[in-house]
Amino acid sequence: MKLYKPEVEAQRFWNPYTQAMPRADLDRLHVRKLQTVIEYAYARSPMYRKLLDRHKVRPEQIRTMDDFIKRVPFIDKREILDAQAVRPPFGEALAISEDFFHQRFATSGSTGAPLHIPLTYHSAELWGESWVYVYWAAGLRARHSFYFPFNWGIFAAFWSAYMGVRRLGATVVSGGGLDSKARLRQIDQYRPDVMLATPTYALYLGETAREIGMDLAKTSVSHVIVAGEPGGSIPATRQAIEDLWGAKCYELYGIAELGPTNPGCPLQGGVHLCEEWYHALVVDESGHTVPYGEVGEHIVTSYIQDGQPLIKYRTHDLVRWTDQPCGCGTTWLYYPGGVLGRTDHMIIVKGVNVYPSALEALLHRVAGLSEHYELHVDRDAANDFVTVKAEARSEIAEARYGDLGREAEAIFKSVVGVGIDVAVQKPGSLPRYELKAKRFFDHRPAAHRWQLGGRADA
Numbered sequence: 001m002k003l004y005k006p007e008v009e010a011q012r013f014w015n016p017y018t019q020a021m022p023r024a025d026l027d028r029l030h031v032r033k034l035q036t037v038i039e040y041a042y043a044r045s046p047m048y049r050k051l052l053d054r055h056k057v058r059p060e061q062i063r064t065m066d067d068f069i070k071r072v073p074f075i076d077k078r079e080i081l082d083a084q085a086v087r088p089p090f091g092e093a094l095a096i097s098e099d100f101f102h103q104r105f106a107t108s109g110s111t112g113a114p115l116h117i118p119l120t121y122h123s124a125e126l127w128g129e130s131w132v133y134v135y136w137a138a139g140l141r142a143r144h145s146f147y148f149p150f151n152w153g154i155f156a157a158f159w160s161a162y163m164g165v166r167r168l169g170a171t172v173v174s175g176g177g178l179d180s181k182a183r184l185r186q187i188d189q190y191r192p193d194v195m196l197a198t199p200t201y202a203l204y205l206g207e208t209a210r211e212i213g214m215d216l217a218k219t220s221v222s223h224v225i226v227a228g229e230p231g232g233s234i235p236a237t238r239q240a241i242e243d244l245w246g247a248k249c250y251e252l253y254g255i256a257e258l259g260p261t262n263p264g265c266p267l268q269g270g271v272h273l274c275e276e277w278y279h280a281l282v283v284d285e286s287g288h289t290v291p292y293g294e295v296g297e298h299i300v301t302s303y304i305q306d307g308q309p310l311i312k313y314r315t316h317d318l319v320r321w322t323d324q325p326c327g328c329g330t331t332w333l334y335y336p337g338g339v340l341g342r343t344d345h346m347i348i349v350k351g352v353n354v355y356p357s358a359l360e361a362l363l364h365r366v367a368g369l370s371e372h373y374e375l376h377v378d379r380d381a382a383n384d385f386v387t388v389k390a391e392a393r394s395e396i397a398e399a400r401y402g403d404l405g406r407e408a409e410a411i412f413k414s415v416v417g418v419g420i421d422v423a424v425q426k427p428g429s430l431p432r433y434e435l436k437a438k439r440f441f442d443h444r445p446a447a448h449r450w451q452l453g454g455r456a457d458a
């Protein structure tokens, strides 16, 4: 017996009430939720009480969105790490007794100490539900089955994707504890509909499949859902994944500390802010909110983190936000192109802002280049400059590498408006990555990277 009803199955939105709510009503709802979460954090989290006291803000003073934007300070990872260090692992960032924990997570700590993330069952379920928005938008329902090619570690992302599948009522196939070849054999055997992966891993499996003579386009997988790094909203990368798997590719953009904040649009060109559970601002280097249509740092508030509340959290991700309809029918804020880069990966060449994801998208317009490339950024006396190393496709003769490089340089010049050197190399000459690719190499002095001065930080 099926647990869903056909009319529900055909419904366009997972939650028609908020996904189609007029902007003015959504904003009013946000003010109420923001007030609640600020009161909660001030009452229960010593870190937030100290932070707000230091900025001389009392929760009852936040009555409008303008109050929230102007008076509530940003918070950065460093401050949370400091608050956790008072009594590790959670210290003063904690807002609830550990008795209520459902699961503990942590970030990788690759750039310093790991940030600990406690989730109550309530939070874990709602993180999961945020994934359901992208599953539902992609046409996935309870009858489908999802393949998880992950080892089940301390990182939250795939666990929340798993909770989402539970919430949808669909089937899970775990590829934990297996290597890539064994996972491909498992896919052959269990015939899942959906593959969840980073874009890098979705493409990496293509190389593994070739080794064992398997054609991924002929597997049961009809949907690939990517997360963990940009790619799903970059047309050429998405196309490469779709061609490889013979499947549709959708994206979810999430943030380790905050969860799955932005499920992808069904039209695949970008992601929406999940305004059910999150509020966001996009700010410039001085901390001022940029108008819709412009790019800046993504600042997020969670409504669903009762263990460790995060309000106006600096994600260091660059996004373009817009209130213009994308065409899928939702009123939720839209971020065309998904994540455009990291704030510390922002490049300014002769006064022009250049985003790594934009360069990636342009690079893929050159038919003879593969998806493997690296961006190297350095700085002379006055300017950032960028050099791109890109691999040619295997069928391209070495004599044509020079032409391909000039073709890419001409595209950069005409679209971005700046000169960027492109060196074309042999297939297989750049390093391969399994989970996330390292493509951005910054050789600039630290002083020349993006810094958010931030009125509220000052």
Ligand SMILES: [Zn+2]
Binding pocket: 265, 266, 267, 272, 326, 327, 328, 329, 330, 334
């Ligand atoms: Zn949309």
